[in-house]
Amino acid sequence: MFDLNLYLVSKRKQINLFLENLLKSYFDCALGSRIYDAMEYTLAGNGKRMRPILCIAAAQAVNGKTQDVIRAACALEMIHTYSLIHDDLPAMDNDSIRRGKPTCHIAFDEATAILTGDALLTFAFQTLSINKAESGKRIDSHRLLKVINRIAFAAGNGGMVEGQMMDVFSENRNLTLDELEKMHNLKTGALISASVYSGAVLGGGTDGQIEALEIFAKNIGLAFQVKDDILNIEGEPEIMGKAAGTDIIRNKSTYPLVMGLKESKKFAQNLVSSALKALDCFDNKAEPLRHIAGYIIERKK
Amino acid sequence: MFDLNLYLVSKRKQINLFLENLLKSYFDCALGSRIYDAMEYTLAGNGKRMRPILCIAAAQAVNGKTQDVIRAACALEMIHTYSLIHDDLPAMDNDSIRRGKPTCHIAFDEATAILTGDALLTFAFQTLSINKAESGKRIDSHRLLKVINRIAFAAGNGGMVEGQMMDVFSENRNLTLDELEKMHNLKTGALISASVYSGAVLGGGTDGQIEALEIFAKNIGLAFQVKDDILNIEGEPEIMGKAAGTDIIRNKSTYPLVMGLKESKKFAQNLVSSALKALDCFDNKAEPLRHIAGYIIERKK
Numbered sequence: 118m119f120d121l122n123l124y125l126v127s128k129r130k131q132i133n134l135f136l137e138n139l140l141k142s143y144f145d146c147a148l149g150s151r152i153y154d155a156m157e158y159t160l161a162g163n164g165k166r167m168r169p170i171l172c173i174a175a176a177q178a179v180n181g182k183t184q185d186v187i188r189a190a191c192a193l194e195m196i197h198t199y200s201l202i203h204d205d206l207p208a209m210d211n212d213s214i215r216r217g218k219p220t221c222h223i224a225f226d227e228a229t230a231i232l233t234g235d236a237l238l239t240f241a242f243q244t245l246s247i248n249k250a251e252s253g254k255r256i257d258s259h260r261l262l263k264v265i266n267r268i269a270f271a272a273g274n275g276g277m278v279e280g281q282m283m284d285v286f287s288e289n290r291n292l293t294l295d296e297l298e299k300m301h302n303l304k305t306g307a308l309i310s311a312s313v314y315s316g317a318v319l320g321g322g323t324d325g326q327i328e329a330l331e332i333f334a335k336n337i338g339l340a341f342q343v344k345d346d347i348l349n350i351e352g353e354p355e356i357m358g359k360a361a362g363t364d365i366i367r368n369k370s371t372y373p374l375v376m377g378l379k380e381s382k383k384f385a386q387n388l389v390s391s392a393l394k395a396l397d398c399f400d401n402k403a404e405p406l407r408h409i410a411g412y413i414i415e416r417k418k
Numbered sequence: 419m420f421d422l423n424l425y426l427v428s429k430r431k432q433i434n435l436f437l438e439n440l441l442k443s444y445f446d447c448a449l450g451s452r453i454y455d456a457m458e459y460t461l462a463g464n465g466k467r468m469r470p471i472l473c474i475a476a477a478q479a480v481n482g483k484t485q486d487v488i489r490a491a492c493a494l495e496m497i498h499t500y501s502l503i504h505d506d507l508p509a510m511d512n513d514s515i516r517r518g519k520p521t522c523h524i525a526f527d528e529a530t531a532i533l534t535g536d537a538l539l540t541f542a543f544q545t546l547s548i549n550k551a552e553s554g555k556r557i558d559s560h561r562l563l564k565v566i567n568r569i570a571f572a573a574g575n576g577g578m579v580e581g582q583m584m585d586v587f588s589e590n591r592n593l594t595l596d597e598l599e600k601m602h603n604l605k606t607g608a609l610i611s612a613s614v615y616s617g618a619v620l621g622g623g624t625d626g627q628i629e630a631l632e633i634f635a636k637n638i639g640l641a642f643q644v645k646d647d648i649l650n651i652e653g654e655p656e657i658m659g660k661a662a663g664t665d666i667i668r669n670k671s672t673y674p675l676v677m678g679l680k681e682s683k684k685f686a687q688n689l690v691s692s693a694l695k696a697l698d699c700f701d702n703k704a705e706p707l708r709h710i711a712g713y714i715i716e717r718k719k
Contacts, residue, residue, distance in 0.1 A: 151587070208529045
């Protein structure tokens with residue numbers, strides 16, 4: 118019987134330990150400790166580690182090992198964290214609380230926050246481009262280049278940068294359902310897809326397996342965001358580590374606003390069903406992915 | 419007889435054309451046009467293209483072709499441009515003129531400037547990780563990964579991020595000569611070295627050739643910065659496209675301030691001599707590099 122909670126706790130532990138060691142290697146080459154301190158501050162804490170866990174679980178689904186992909190998994194968390202730091206800046210969302218504590222530019226200062234984001238983004242690619250699987254196995258260089266390219270695309274024009282741009286410039290304006298979906302696919306979906314893709318490719322998946330996992334990822338990526346919108350209305354700030362109700366205050370377009378709260382929940386449920394269907398061709402090694410899909414809409418934070 | 423001016427003009431033209439085509443491919447995948455407009459705005463203009471030209475000239479020195487490295491060369495210019503955009507932000511140097519026109523956050527806005535920097539940094543790695551030489555030749559994937567790793571290191575903890583951090587936090591405080599050299603090696607030297615390294619590695623250089631070119635790069639990298647400090651005192655703002663005298667106003671530590679103007683010029687000259695000496699083992703295919711070394715301390719902008 119698969120225990121998701123045990124799985125998440127154990128994977129988070131592995132990821133946090135590996136991230137800590139990577140940060141030490143950053144520090145060994147770096148000058149001072151302020152950027153390091155800010156990287157450590159923002160990476161630490163009670164992050165869900167959803168992207169690295171999806172990367173690892175996707176690798177497992179195609180018979181790969183955690184050690185084959187833990188490096189890429191940690192790079193994905195760095196990219197996610199960089200985006201949070203920059204999105205929180207005064208010129209963007211101007212958020213002061215994140216993951217239950219002051220945001221980077223509040224805890225440090227704005228210049229440090231900008232540079233820490235830059236450092237995390239850069240360090241992610243530095244980490245990715247070292248062809249050294251912790252299993253001792255050598256990753257196929259061609260596959261590794263494909264993963265780097267996909268992650269860069271998801272972080273840039275194919276995803277996060279364009280999504281954040283759309284988000285910033287659509288405050289105080291009503292988005293249509295199509296625009297909302299486009300924004301979320303860019304802002305959140307692209308990196309979630311890239312996480313699943315990276316695990317599948319580095320784990321040695323076949324083209325058919327990678328294709329099926331892409332469909333899975335697209336569906337849970339959107340479900341994840343719909344649930345985030347729902348949590349912004351129904352969530353408990355103490356559990357989430359961030360304020361609730363902020364979308365309404367900012368007059369942001371969200372799924373509950375556009376299609377109603379009840380319909381949003383049904384929509385998220387349907388997305389998860391489609392995601393699970395895409396996993397039909399996998400055996401029980403895909404159990405972690407199946408349970409994560411359910412967790413995405415049941416989570417409280 | 420080698421004509422440096424002709425060489426620089428012709429290489430700049432090739433680089434600008436390739437950059438333009440890369441940007442079009444960015445636009446094809448991107449949502450809106452504002453980030454694209456800001457990327458185009460900051461990349462265009464009268465940039466020296468020093469880093470991509472060094473990359474190309476280093477490739478030529480080891481018998482490589484421009485087409486083998488033009489992709490990496492353009493990625494280096496994107497990284498350089500990203501760093502200028504972020505360095506110019508109000509929270510950092512707060513500069514309003516760059517390359518003869520308003521800086522990105524003045525011409526657009528702060529959120530767009532932060533995201534455009536992020537987009538350029540990310541797009542650089544996206545560009546680098548496509549294994550497609552314009553000559554039709556396939557680059558060795560292992561060499562390409564080494565180049566990506568080195569460029570990420572130079573942009574991050576092994577260079578620009580740490581250098582900028584040191585720069586921001588050392589305003590209004592006198593640096594020692596050692597600290598000044600360290601800061602410049604990080605802020606400017608690391609990416610210049612990475613440019614030469616990338617050209618040498620992707621151009622197919624031997625270990626011995628790469629090693630000699632690393633010594634060359636280290637020397638011209640520092641000479642470049644010493645000359646920049648000198649130009650900040652002696653340069654003509656109309657020729658440079660940026661204000662002069664700003665270092666003194668900001669009470670920044672510079673070579674002329676620490677060792678005197680005359681000594682700084684001599685120091686730059688000695689660095690160039692050491693750089694040229696490192697090229698002794700190369701034949702006339704290294705002529706572009708030799709002339710660039712001289713140009714670095716003779717330039718007016």
